[in-house]
Amino acid sequence: MDRTQFIIATTLVLFGAFLLGWFASWLIGRLTRATQADPAELDRLMRLLRQTEKDRDAGQAAQERTEADLTARLAAVQAELDAAMDGLRESRAEIEELRDYIERKLARR
Known part of the structure; x- marks a missing residue:
């Protein structure tokens, strides 16, 4: 070569x-x-994505409101339960006192 x-x-x-x-x-x-058809499709997908994000944010806000409401209701029910338990405890103590009183009165006869 x-x-x-x-x-x-x-x-x-x-x-x-x-x-x-x-x-x-x-x-x-x-x-x-x-392609030329793709920009329209991309715009549609972007609008759909934005709407989906708005819906997700609204769903999260609703979930947070519901959670706050349920937490408040739970706290109220817990307070009612505590009050009922205190009342029950006092009633049991009062019943015991009445039983003791009745037994003392019956024992004196």
């Missing part, structure tokens, strides 16, 4: 590499580029 043939072979290899790179770039650009 003389010098001229070597230069021609090198030129062909480099030109082939250039064409292969250009084709790969064109193919990737073609596959990843949005």
Whole structure:
């Protein structure tokens, strides 16, 4: 292989590499580029996403309100339960006192 043939072979290899790179770039650009119909679809999806986020935020706010309401109701029921238990304790103590009183009165006879 003389010098001229070597230069021609090198030129062909480099030109082939250039064409292969250009084709790969064109193919990737073609596959990843949005078509004309896609912007409308993307806008619709963005609106849908925004609406979904608003609905999620509203759902979270409603959940927090419900949780706060249930927590308040639970605290009120707990307070009522404590009051009822205190009343029951006092009633039991009073019943014991009355039993003792009755037993003392019956024992004196």
